[in-house]
Amino acid sequence: MNRSISNRNILDEFAIKFCNIVEKYADYIIVSGFVAISSGRVRGTEDIDMIIKPLTKENFRLLHNNLMKNNFVCMQSDSYEEIYSYLSSNLSVRYTYENLPLPEMEIKFAQDELDNYQLKTRMKLTLTGLDIYFSSINMNIAFKEEYLKSDKDMEDAKHLRKVYSNIVNEDEINKIKKKIRELRLN
């Protein structure tokens, strides 16, 4: 494990390496906790959540092989067919570095209109210093306040509201919250 102190941390390096491989095969977004953490929230996390545009089985095979070639392993299985069957059933799968169960990247296929909208409105966040795609700040605030709602999530939302006060859009947040109620809370 790297002991040096630099601006980049272990989670950043893990995320960048993983995203650089995924982007060769599919549109993706990083969502939830890591959006807040890479925007300065100081808290622990075991995983990074990623949503990817659904892939064909063949393209997923190519992605999985590339991940394995770069020392990532899937906790569920080595078989791309088995992993693909999880993803196709709207279940998430977890990848880690070989021989190290944390940190992990939890990935799932986009499953509905809301996920597709997240992918469509994805953005890079200069403040994070990371050249990877995140779901929008308004989307993350809406999900945390309307759907996830734990203390940790409400604190993440509060942090994001403060740090990104220049791009927080209440109309957009309310529109997303309405969609969450329609699609996820019924």
Add this chain to the structure above:
Amino acid sequence: MRDKTHDEFIERWAEFVKSNPEWKLHQSRFINAQYEKFSNFLNNLSKTKEGQRKIVELYNIKNLKGYKELLKDL
């Protein structure tokens, strides 16, 4: 929110992040320390009786082949 002082801390820290580019250095120290601690713990646990079995259960590892070095006794 957990309590008022915690709430105030979140506000103060968010303000710090907005106005101080060096926030990342402080945060990276914190995150790297957590993972270093985790890595050391995992290493110690793997050497104990039943430690490797516990790691499999803790992290719900189904693909043991992916963690051959860590779980070499299984």
